[in-house]
Amino acid sequence: MMKYNTGSGDLTNWIVEEAAFTPKFQGKCEAIFCQGNGYMGVRCATEESYTNQVRNTFVAGTFNKFDEYDVTELPNAADVTALDIWIDGDLFSLDKGSFTNYSRTLNLKTGEVVRSFEWTNRAGKTFAFAFRRFMSLADLHTMALHVSITPLNESAQIEIQSGINGQVSNSGAQHFHEGEKRIFDKQHLQMLQQTTQSKITFVHNATHSVVAGNETVGSRFAMDRRKVYMIYKADVQASQTLTLEKISNVYTTRDLTHEHLSLDELRSASIADLIASAGRGYNALLAESVAAWAGFWQQTDISINSQRDFDQLAIRFAMYHLRIMTPAHDSRMGVGAKGLSGEGYKGHSFWDTEIFLLPYFTYTFPEIGRSLLEYRYKTLGGAHKKALENGYKGAMYPWESAWMDDGEVTPVWGAADIVTGKSTKIWSGFIEQHITSDVAFGVWQYYQITGDEDFMERYGYEILLDTGIFWASRLEWNDERQRYHINEVIGPDEYKEHVDNDAFTNYTAYWCIENAISYYQKLKAEKPAVFARLNEKLSLDVEIPVLEERLAKLYLPQPTAEGVIPQDDTYLGKQIIDLSKYKAQEHVGSIFHDYSLDQVNQIQVSKQASVVMLMYLLEHKFGPEIKRANYNYYEPKTLHDSSLSLSTHAVLANDLGDTTLAYELFRRASEIDLGPGMKTSDHGVHAASLGGIWQIVVCGFGGVRMVGGKLRITPSLPEQIDAIQYPIYWQGNRLNVSVSKQDVSIVNETKKSAITLIVKDNEYTFTDELTVHL
Template sequence: MTKTLMEYQQNQPWIIKENSFDNNFLSKCESVFALGNGYLGVRSAFEENYIGEKRDMFVSGTFDRFDKSEVTELPNVPDFIQMEFVINGRNLDLNLGEITQYSFSLNLKTGQLIRHFIWKFADIHLEFNFRRFVSFDDLHLLGQEVTIRNLGADTSFQLKSGIDGQLTNSGSQHFAEGTKDQEKNRILQMVSTTAQSRIDFVQSTIHDFSDRSLIDKARIEISRRQIHKLYWFHLKSNQSIKISKLSNVYTSIDRDLNQKTVEYMISVSANVLNFDVQKGFDYLLKKSALAWEEKVWRDFPIEIKSIDFTDQLALNFARYHLHIMVPKHDGRMSIAAKGLSGEGYKGHTAWDTDIFMLPYFTMTYPEIARKLLTYRYLGLSGAHKKAALNHYQGAQYPWESAWPSNGEVAPVWGAADIVTGKPTKIWSGFIEQHISSDVAFGVKQYIDATSDLRFAKFEGYEMIFDTAKFWVSRLEYNAVKDRYEINNVVGPDEYKEHVNNNAFTNYSAAWNISTAIKVYEKIKQQDSKSFDRLNKKLGLDKTYRQWKEKLPKLYLPKANKDKILPQDDSYLSKKILDLTPYLKDDAVGTLFHDYNLDQVNNMQITKQADVILLFCLFENIFSLGIQEASWDYYLPKTMHDSSLSLSTHVVLAVDLGRNSEAYQLFQKAKNIDLGPYMNSSNDGIHAASLGGIWNSVVEGFGGLRVIDGKLRIEPHLPKEWDSLDYRINWHGARLQISETKEDFTVTFLNSNHLNQIVEFMSKGQKYQVKAKGSLRIKL
C-alpha cells in the first residue's frame, strides 16, 4: 500500500484533511475534496498548476457529443480556479523549496475548502491561505480567496487569473469559442457554445483586493479560449494582501432564467456578480454555510456513537457528496456514477441511482427523490427508443443515460484485452437489462414511503406498467420445458456475459410484472379516471392478459440440494480460481492483469453482489437457509471490483446475524473513497458507494426497511456502536429513531397531516405512534 496523505482527527467528524503535499497523488484529493451544489461541480485542483492535475468543472445536464464516433458526455467547462503566481520571477511551485505547516482540508458541514502552508524558497518566504466554496445558496456562484503574508524581505508578485477555456475532456474539446470581454473594466466574461448540443455558456469572474493601493499596475490579456487579468504588486516584510475572486456560470438550459439569449445571460451574470462583490467573500460563504444547515443538516441529522469516530466521519462525507452531486433544481437531470467530481463514466446515470442512492433521498428528502424519478419518467421516450431498436415493446431503460430523451449512451469499447491487445467490448449497453426493473423498484419504494398519489397517478404507475410491458415482450418461450426464460444477458455481475436466466434479472422481472398486475387491478377498481387514461395510452388490457398468461411460467431459478441459489444457468459448473492474491490488492481490476474477460467469464468469479443483492431487495422470497448457504458460497468468489458491492454485503450480513463480519465489511466500504489508498478515486468519487454507506448504517445496522409497502424497524447495532440516532420522512411525517443495543425509540416529530398515525413493524409485531408521541420498544 502506498503511504497515505489523508489525516482525520477524533474531535473533527466534519473535517477531511491531507497532511502533506505530494505531486504524485493529486487526483485523490481533487475528487474527494470536490465542491458542488448539484448544478455546478468542481474538482479541487489547486490554484497553481502541476503536472498530473485534472481540472474539471461540470454543469449538470449540459451533455455534448464531440464526434459521431463518441458518446455524449458532460463537457469540461472553462476553468475559473487557476491563479498563476510569479514571485520574484519564480512560479509558485510546492515541489521546490521548503514547505511547513501544510494543511489541505474540506469542512463537510459548510462546504469550505482551505489550504494553508508556509513556502520558503531562495529569497522567498511567504505564508499562503486559500479558501474556496461553491455556493449552496446561489447555484451559479463560486468563490475563492487567497491571503498572502510576506515573512521575508520585500517581494514582488505577478498574478495571472481569469477564465481558461483551453481545457478538454481527456482530449475532446466540446466548446466553440464565442466572445470574450471585460465589462466595466473589472468583470471578465467568456461566452462559449457546445459544439453539438448548442448549449450557450456565459461565465464571468471578478477580482477584488483588500488594499488596491498595493496594486502597481494591471492589464487584460485575451488569447484563444482564454481571458485573463494580470496584476503586479509588492509586499514589504510582514505585509499582507487578501485577494478574492468571485465567479459565476449560466447556461441556456437554466430554468431560473427568464430569457435564454446570450445577451440576457451576459447582463444577468454581470449584474449578479457586481452585487456579490459588494457583499464580499465572507458574507457569501456564510450564506452558503447557512443554506447547508437549513437544507441538509438541520432536519435529518444522523449520529453514530462508536469506538471509531471515522464511522461518523464516513457518514458525514457520504451525505455531503450525495448533496453536492444531486441536481435537485431540475428534474431533467440525475446523478452520475461519479457525481460531478470527475470524467469517469462521462457524467452518465446508471442503475446506481435507482438502487443505491435513491433510498437515501426517498427516506429523508422525498422532494429530491421525486426529481430523480421525474428524470426517469422523462426518460420513457429514450427507453421506448431502445426497446424499439431491439424489437421489444414498452420501456427498456438505457444502461447509461444522459439527457433523458437520448436513449442508450453507453460506450461500445473499453479497456485493453490482456490476451488479444484489442479493446474489450462493453456488452452492458446491449444486454444488461435489469435496469428496467431497477427503475420500477425505485418508483414503487418511493410511492410506498411517501404516499405521493399525484406522482403515482401521473408518473409512477406509468413507469411500472411500461417496464413490465417491456419484460413480457422480452420473455423467450422454451417449448421443451414449457416455460419462459430470459437468455443472453448480463446480470449485476458484469464478469458474466451472455448468460441465461440470471437469477437477479429473472426474479426482478417477475417482481416488476407482478407489481404491474397488482397496480392494474387496484386502479381499475379504485381510480377509473387514471386507469382509462393509462389504458388508452399503453394498451393495458391487452398487456394485462399477457402478464397473467406468462408470469406463472416465467422460470425462477431454485436453490440446489446444497441450498445454493445459482447465479445463472452455468455459473455453478464453471472452474473455480483461488482469488486470495487479488483480494489482498488495494486496487480493483487487477485480475485483468492476468486474464481477459472471456477467461474470467468461464470461471466462478463474481465482480459484485448479484445473488446477494437479490436477497437484499427481495428478502421475503428466500429462506434463511438459502441465504446463508449462498452467502458462504459466493463471498469467497466475489472480487468487490464494483463499489456497489461491499455495502450490499453489509446489509445482508446484518440480516444473517453476522454483525462482526458486517462491521468488517463496513470498514472496507467506507474506505472506498475516504480510505488510505491514494489512487482509489482518480476519475471521481464512487457515488453509489456513498449511498451505500447510508444504506449500511440505516437499512443495515439500523434495520430500517420498506417491506411490501410497510415500514419495518429492527436494529442490529454492531458491538462497536453504543447508539444510532437518525430521522426519516414516512408518509409526510418526520420520525426520529433512537437505537441502542437494548431498545429503540420512535418519536413522531411533526407531520403535514393532522392526527396522523404512523404504523410500523418490528419482529412480526405491529406498532403505532401518534403525532407528537413517542414509543420505546425493548429488544
C-alpha cells in the same frame, strides 16, 4: 497523507485534511475535496498548476458529443480556479523551494476548502500562503476564492494572473466552440462558450478585488485563445499581506430558471448578479452558503457513537457528496456515477441511482427522491426507442442515461483484453437489461415509503406498467421446457456475460410483470380516470392479458437441495479455483492480471452482489434460510471489484447476525474514497458506494427496511458501535430514530399520522413516541 482528527469542538468529525502534498497523488484530493451544489461541481485542483493535474468544472445536464464516433458526456467547462502567481518574476510552485506546515482541509459542515503553508523560495525568501474557496449552496451559480500571500522576511514583487480559462478539455476532447470574450468597466470578465453538438451556451463571469496592505492593486487585462484574464502586480513589503478575492458565476442556456431569457438578457442578468455578489464579498457570500448547509445538516445529520471516530466522519462525508452531486434543482437530470467530481463514466446515470442513491433521498429528502424519478419518466422516450430498436414493446431503459432525449449512451469499446490485446467490447448497453427492473423498483419503493399518490398518478403508474409490458415482450419461449426464459443477458455480476436465466434478471422481471398486473387491476377498480388515460396510451386491455399468460410460465431458478439459487444456468457448473489471492487484493480487478474476461467467465467468481442483491431488494420473496444459504455460498466467491458490492454484503451480513463481517465491510466501503489509499479516486468519487455507506448505517445497523410495503426497524449494532441516531421519513412523517445495544426509540416529530411498524417480528402502532427494548 490524509488526516481525520483535525476538527475539534463544534467541528469534531467534520474536517477531512490533506496533511502533506505529493504531486503524484493529486487526483485523490481533487476528487474527494470536490465542491458543488448539484447545479455544478468543481474538482478541487490546487490554484497553481502541476503536471498530471485535472481541472474539471461540470454543469449538470449539459451533455455534448465530441464527434459522431463518441458518446455524449458532460463537457469540461472553462476553469476559474487556476492562478498563475509570480514571485520576483519566477512562477510559483511548491516544488521550487521548500515548504512547511502544509494543510488542506474540507469542512463538511460548511463546504469550504482551506489550504495553507509556508514556502521558502530558492533565494531564501519565506512567504505565508492561504487559499480559501467554496461553491455556494445558497446561490447555485456562484463560487468564490480568497487568497492571501504574506512575505515573512523580505519584501517581494508579487504578480497574479487570474481569469476564465477555456483551454481545458475532457482528456483531450474539446466540446466547445471558442466564444466571445469581454470585459466590463475594466474589471468584470465575461466569456461565452457553446457546445459543438448540443448547442448549449455557457456564460462565465469573474471579477476580482486585490489589495496589498491597505492599497488597492491596479490591473490590466489580457485575452488569449479561449482565455480572458486580469494581471495584478504589486511590491509587497515584509509582513504586509496581498489579498485577492475572486467571485465567479456560471449560467447556461439550458438552465430551467433562465430558459425564457434571450442570450443577451442572460448575459446581462449574469453580470448584474456577479456585481451584486462582489459587492457582498467573500465572507458574506460564505455566510449565506453556510446557512444553507446548516439547513441541510439539520435535516439529515446522523450521529454514530463508535470506538472509531472515522465512522462519524465517513457518514458525513458520504452525505456531503450525495448533496453536492445531485441536481435537486431540476428533474430533467440524473446523477452521474462519479457525481460531478471527475470525468469517469462521462457523467452518465446507471442503476446506481435507483438502487444505491435513491433510498437516501426517499427516506431523508423525499422531494429530491421524487425529482430523480421524474427524470426517469422524462427519459421514457429513449426507453421506448431502445425497446423498438431491439424488437420489443414498452419501456426498455438504457443502461447508461444522459440527457432526457439521448437514449442509450453506453460506450461500445473498453480496455484491452490481456490475452488478445484488442479492445474489449462493452456489452452492457446491449444486454445488461436489469436496469429496467431497477428503475421500476425505485418507483415502487418510493411510493411505498412516501405514499405520494400525486407522483404515481402523474408518472409512477405509467413507468410500472410500461416496464412490465417490456419484460413480457422480452421473454423467450423454450419449447422443450414449455416455459419462458430470458437469454443472453448480463446480470449485476458483470464477470458473467451472455448468460441465460440470470436469477436477478428473471426474478425482478417476474416482479415487474406481477406489479404491472396488480396496478392495472387497482387502477381499473379505484382510479377510472387514470386508468382510462393510461389504457389509451399503453393499450392496457390488450397488453395485460399477455402479461398474465406469460407470467405463469416464466422460469424462476429454484434453490438447490442446499438452498442455493443458481446465479444463471451455468454458474454452478463452472470451475472453482482458490480466490484467496484476489479476495486479499490491494487493488480491484487484480484477477485480470492472470485471466482474461472470457476465462473469468468460466470460473465461479463474481464481481459484485448478484443473487445476494436479489435477497436484499426482494427479501419478502425469500425465507431466512434461503437468504443465509445464498449469502454463505456467494460471498466467498465475490471479489467486490465493484464499489457497489460491499454495502449490499454488509447489510446482509448484519441481517444474518455476522456483525463482525458487516462492520469490516462497512470499514472497507467507507475507506474507498475517504480512506488513506491515495489512488482510489483519481477519476472521481464512487457515488453509489457513498449511497451504500448510508444504507449500511441506516438499513443495516439501524435496521430500517421497507418489506412488502411495510416499515420494519430491527437494528443490530456491531461491537464497535454503541449507538446511532438517524432521521427518516415514512408516509410524510419525520421519524427520529435512536438505537443503542439495549433499545430502539422512535420519535414522530411531525405527527402527521399514526405509524405502524414492525420491530423484531412484533407489530406496533404509535403516534408520538415508541421505545422497544432489544
